[in-house]
Amino acid sequence: MAYNALLVTMVFQTLYYLVDLYWVGRLGKEAVAGVGIAGNFTFMVLAITQMLSVGVTTLVSPATGQKDHDRALFVFQQSQVLSVVVGVVFLILGMMVRIRSRQGTRGTPASPAMSCRQLPR
Secondary structure (H helix, E strand, O other): OHHHHHHHHHHHHHHHHHHHHHHHOOOOHHHHHHHHHHHHHHHHHHHHHHHHHHHHHHHHHHHHHOOOHHHHHHHHHHHHHHHHHHHHHHHHHHHHHHHHHHHHHOOOOHHHHHHHHHOOO
């Protein structure tokens, strides 16, 4: 059952990505490149969180079936801590990429034109 949910999640994430590319494609190649990079990071985060989910389910299910509630609770709490650590690591990486990308596009000639095209009319 878990594999069906993973499959459906991946299909919908891919569809979101393709729809984003379709709409952003009108803004130019820089915008498409940005969505492409963000899509790769999104899929990487999705894969890591799904690995954590499947791993925790694999460890908690037998403990619950054996009525070892202390072990199941211990594994669940450890997974929560690991999830928070992974989230903080991705937050730091995302902020570093954001700061570097903002510094890199500040002085390019295409920046004002891209900003004007992104404003709602």
